[in-house]
Amino acid sequence: MKQLSQMFDAPQYAxxxxxxxxxxxxxxxxxxxxxxxxxxxxxxxxxxxKTKALKVGWGDYHPEISSTA
Structure with missing residues (x-):
C-alpha cells in the first residue's frame, strides 16, 4: 500500500x-x-x-449511498 500526497486526501480526488x-x-x-x-x-x-477505546485501522472505502425519497 502506498499513500499519495495530501492533494489526494478526499475520496473524489483519489x-x-x-x-x-x-x-x-x-x-x-x-x-x-x-x-x-x-x-x-x-x-x-x-x-x-487495555484502553477501552475502539480499534481503528485501514479498511476499504465504500461511499455511503444516500437515498433521497
Missing part, C-alpha cells in the same frame, strides 16, 4: 487519480482505503481491552 492511472494501463489493484473502526465478523466494533 477516484479521479485511479481513473487516470487505469488509462495508462500500467497499474492494477487500485483502491481507496480510509481509517475506520475495525469490526468483527458480525459487524460489532472491536474494543481494545
Amino acid at each position: 477516484q479521479q487519480f485511479i481513473g487516470l492511472a487505469r488509462k495508462t494501463g500500467r497499474s492494477r489493484d487500485l483502491r481507496i482505503r480510509a481509517k475506520c473502526e475495525i469490526t468483527d465478523t458480525e459487524g460489532r466494533p472491536i474494543i481494545n481491552k
Whole structure:
C-alpha cells in the first residue's frame, strides 16, 4: 500500500487519480482505503481491552449511498 500526497486526501480526488492511472494501463489493484473502526465478523466494533477505546485501522472505502425519497 502506498499513500499519495495530501492533494489526494478526499475520496473524489483519489477516484479521479485511479481513473487516470487505469488509462495508462500500467497499474492494477487500485483502491481507496480510509481509517475506520475495525469490526468483527458480525459487524460489532472491536474494543481494545487495555484502553477501552475502539480499534481503528485501514479498511476499504465504500461511499455511503444516500437515498433521497
